[in-house]
Amino acid sequence: MKSAQEYKEDIRKMKPVVYAFGERVEQVVDHPAFTPTLNSIALTYKMAREKENENLMTAKSPFTGKMTNRFLHICQSPDDLIKRGELSKVLTPFHGACIGARCAGTGALNTLYALTYDIDKKYGSDYHQRFIKFLEHVQNEDLVCSGMVTDAKGDRSLAPGQQADQDVYLHVVEAREDGIVVRGAKAHQSGAALAHFNIVIPTTSLSEKEKEFAVAFAIPANAPGIIHISEAPAPNARRLQSKDEMDFGNFQYGVHGSTLVVFDNVFIPKEMVFMCGEWEFAGIMAASFGSFQRLATACCKSGHCDLLYGAAAVAAEYNGCDKMGHIRDKIVEMSFQSALAYGTAIAAGYKARAHASGVYFPDPQLSNAAKLQAVDAVWLASKLATEITGGIICTAPSQKDFDHPDIAEYVNKYFKGKAEVSTEKRVRITRLIEYLVGQGSIIPTESSHGGGPAAVQRLVMRQASNLNYLKGRAIKMAGIKHEQMNP
Template sequence: MALRTKKEYFDSIKQLKTELYAMGERVSDPSTHPCFKPPLEAIGLVYELSGRKEYEDRLTTHSPFINDKVNRFAHILLEQDDLAKRFRIARFMVHKHGACIGARCVSTSSLNAVFAVTYEMDRELGTVYHSRFLDFLKFVQKNDLAVCGAMMDVKGDRSLSPGKQTDPDAYLHIVEKRKNGIVVRGAKASISGAAIANEIVVVPCTALQPGEENYAVCFAVPSDAPGIIHVAEAPAPNMRRLTGDEMDFGNARYGTHGSTHVIFEDVFVPEDRIFMCGEQKFAGTLVNYFALLQRLATSGCKTGHRDLLIGTAAVIADYNGIGNARHIREKLTDLYFQSELSAGCALAAVYSARKSPSGVFFPDPLYINLAKLQGVKAIWDGNFITADIAGGLVCTPPTARDIKNERIGKLLTKYFKGRKDVPTEHRIRMMRLAEYLSGQGSVVPIESTHGAGSPQAQRIVIQNTLMSVIERFKKDVKVMAGK
């Protein structure tokens, strides 16, 4: 079996004995929890689409390691074109789910980074990590597993390296070596999809110095391994999931992220799952490989998110009757320009990619970092542009319960109507989607944007004032130029 169905993936997560907490309570079945069902559905969608003929070429490929079809997220990138395809599926999938598929997406970075570094370690040190890792890779590919990547330690005092922390557990490390494996302790922060992944690949968080060998540890464990505790992230909008109606969520089906803080409380890792154990010199290479690929993945993913921002802002402008206004088009063009600049840099990184000694291709470091940073800037600017275009209702819409209320429902439906041919509910739903996509967990940014008048109102006053003084400025420069 090299491709699973969505149901098989769901069943595999249900069978786990994960120690998972959300908002202070133990979660026995993430598939029914309001904050974990959405990312499960998003990952389930990858399984579902991968099984369809029309997406076969986009989402699946041939693995030489198991001589069978595999999902592209679990593929080893031995061709330059694999990088381009990986970038494009991130954007493609986000158009469909608008959320996060970390337990599949980060598989690429973690599997490829460990593949490449274990190859280099074996070559230089004569270790057997690569052949061990190949067994794990084949297990993942044959069973089409969801694998997350846990790099980020909680890190304690950021000015101190792992070996100098007051609490040695601030970075995950080896606490005991046994004949048949190791025991590790520490905590990885905000790991996307960790509780709804089948396996967790753990890598070091930073380059390490001599003396920090116990922090140079890389391994794979099932996400419910004894001693692992998951604590769910709790961004403000997740709270609404506990009480609200699906109309209030913006992206009801897929729109929670589903990361967990993963605590390793003396977890035993058997020998066949250990891929680095004390080789401090190679930690930096592993971190670098992981980061390069994750920056490629996120550049694709965030380009997809910005496409959704553009679509949402444009639909709201249509619903408000101003879809053809010049300043709206200019703002959307600015967002698209910034977004595609990031996508272009990512593709430049792909087409100037370098082949590592193992044969895995990694994106060019300069261009992929340009892509990531420009993408971050474009997301923040895009949030502002979307909020600007959408109006203050992004943070103040009435709830589904208000709309259904006998006394006020009809009034709200009448007064919150935009263009006459657009039902009020459609307009409010789109505002909620804008709220979700632009990350508005509090009223502060939108109230700051639209309270006391929308930005365009200030631009008009500023432009009028400029026009009243511009002739004087022009006269001054002509004098200065001597004409």
């Protein structure tokens, strides 16, 4: 498997077309809006090569016969899904940021493995074998595959085929013997500019009249016609203005690194096309990806909560209030809410169901419940950590203030906590908490929307709730006779 440095050199050589803050980025690996994300992804290479992480971070591929990074593994048992969840839970406290370029790619790979099998079974096509060849390639070369689902969408009240501008949903504009040409965009794509391949699947159900939107494929992130336009949240702007690492809390890893990915008449070779026009599978593909991804996302956010309550506990010690009852209660509550999310996600893996292709998908009700709980846990943990840390979380001085000869003495004197703890240590842990609670990052907001918004999860849970059966049991237990159930 690749080393972290080999991965970084790959992306350096690829030189995808990227824009950030109104300028063309000459070298994405050196840009402050992308280098931290690159470091996070590189961590998945570094840790996978360490003996103590072998069982968690690698798996034997049934396709190549070799060990592969678990982010590229097709889950063939409930245990595979459980380990996928554990992987997110364990990794997040190491980077505290996002490895979406690999994380969502796992969901896309597993979904396509199953759905290409289904499409071939109905139509006699060869998508599944194409996909397996692609899978063998990325496993052999240990490549980063970002999963791309969300379209730009335009008017949310209209279906893809009803949009005033059809390009707000990615679609096929030309079908050729050797492949297809696509146009449109995928939005909010975590780490897409730092991936070897971008894997595209539909974002919603489609009608027969919307066949051109039913497309799935893989394409290098630097393919001609692909343009990455960087996110620009306020914390990223701070990175353009300063290199004082103490001011960022998570200087090495703390950027989400998403882009709007524009496909300006991009050619996709036939061997990289895994769906083209099979509209009735689009919604199934999106839903399958969602259930898979929400297990991983819930475990990731549980890991964020763990890191945050660890940081809050340090801040409490530095402030001299770690023995206070209400502080201890808040930290226990953060741990409790995190464990609920993680436990529900692991249960979703344990209760997984086998697809005819051999891939396992998590229980949809539990995986969606886990994601909902994880989001609540992140927001509550942010609130409680803010209360524990105190007002310094929004008034802390900068590193330049510590270095200024006229005011350094005052900064050190009046921002101090316990006598035996340096002011710098107190400010550093405060900056990390500032980052984790969303004042210096997008973590809580991204937690809400990553893997799909809450309304989608609630819809899936409603569909999976077996409500009519339970209404029937209640009616029978109550002694009510011959009641007709409404769906």
